[in-house]
Amino acid sequence: MDAALAQKNWELENNIATVDPSQDQIYFYDAEQDKEIVSQKPWKNDPHYFKKVKVSAIALIKMVIHARSGGNIEIMGLMQGKIQGDTMYIMDSFALPVEGTETRVSAQNEAYEYMVSYIEKSKEVGRLENVLGWYHSHPGYGCWLSGIDVNTQMLNQQYQEPFVAVVIDPNRTMSAGKVEIGAFRTYPANYKPVNEGPSEYQTIPLNKIEDFGVHAKSYYSLEVSHFKSSLDSQLLEVLWNKYWVNTLSQSPLLINREYATRQMADLAEKLDQTNNTMTGRMGGYYGDRKKNDESQLNKVTKDSSKITVEAMHGLLSQVLKDQVFNRFGDDKPT
Numbered sequence: 001m002d003a004a005l006a007q008k009n010w011e012l013e014n015n016i017a018t019v020d021p022s023q024d025q026i027y028f029y030d031a032e033q034d035k036e037i038v039s040q041k042p043w044k045n046d047p048h049y050f051k052k053v054k055v056s057a058i059a060l061i062k063m064v065i066h067a068r069s070g071g072n073i074e075i076m077g078l079m080q081g082k083i084q085g086d087t088m089y090i091m092d093s094f095a096l097p098v099e100g101t102e103t104r105v106s107a108q109n110e111a112y113e114y115m116v117s118y119i120e121k122s123k124e125v126g127r128l129e130n131v132l133g134w135y136h137s138h139p140g141y142g143c144w145l146s147g148i149d150v151n152t153q154m155l156n157q158q159y160q161e162p163f164v165a166v167v168i169d170p171n172r173t174m175s176a177g178k179v180e181i182g183a184f185r186t187y188p189a190n191y192k193p194v195n196e197g198p199s200e201y202q203t204i205p206l207n208k209i210e211d212f213g214v215h216a217k218s219y220y221s222l223e224v225s226h227f228k229s230s231l232d233s234q235l236l237e238v239l240w241n242k243y244w245v246n247t248l249s250q251s252p253l254l255i256n257r258e259y260a261t262r263q264m265a266d267l268a269e270k271l272d273q274t275n276n277t278m279t280g281r282m283g284g285y286y287g288d289r290k291k292n293d294e295s296q297l298n299k300v301t302k303d304s305s306k307i308t309v310e311a312m313h314g315l316l317s318q319v320l321k322d323q324v325f326n327r328f329g330d331d332k333p334t
Helices: 003-013 021-027 031-040 057-069 109-124 147-159 170-176 206-218 230-249 257-277 296-326
Strands: 016-018 052-056 076-084 087-095 130-137 164-168 181-186 219-228
Touching (some): 031 076, 052 057, 057 076, 130 147, 147 164, 206 219
Parallel strands (some): 052 087
Antiparallel strands (some): 076 130
């Protein structure tokens, strides 16, 4: 499998749509039009005004490379773009030099100075779009907003609208072969959203479930899609070569072994917890009385299936690499 074929496969896996050359005006930035939309502030009257986020392939791969470089440490960066109607277009992204831990990232004075300098220099070379949001990574625990993330996003929406928060999980991206990404906006203070019903289920580690549940109604997710254009081809090829070399030289089973171990330990805790809830005080076994997708046993089953699929993906990847690089040219009869 060469780099070009792998790039096409990556684009298919992440549903990156190619913009028709005649529609390349999506890359044209009209500062006056953007200023007029911002001055009208249509999102003030509708907390759900923005419904979609479209991310360029260039911005996407830059964010993924940055997220993977952080390992189990959270990273953070900013995104530049524009808005058209209820859609936010992410045209580019850049990393911030921030101090990170396994649970949070905090920008220091150096990061703010770097941000201002970067934006000024980008405008000098024709990148006129304003900062439209921030991104950070959640290594191994999914795409959602923690309490700290919610507060950060609320502050950004208060002073830097329009603004969106994007979360990428590099561990799950590497295990699944598809970018695990989510885009979110917070509700105004004291706003009570209508009951939207259960959202799509995602695996959350036990030690994160409380933080996830407490703030789940403080924000909503936007539909994320990706696009590219003929104008991107050369730059995307350069970035892809870097990403492809890293992918070839790394094994998901080895790089993600800590992530896999944590997943198995978390699954064991969830199974134990589920078993306890299905056992009565007198030792009787009552089973899981909920018969729908919200039952605890059903959720644990989904988590188990996900771990199995990711492990199989890692094994297949290693077998293919072994066949391509270690057995190539082996003419011995079988």
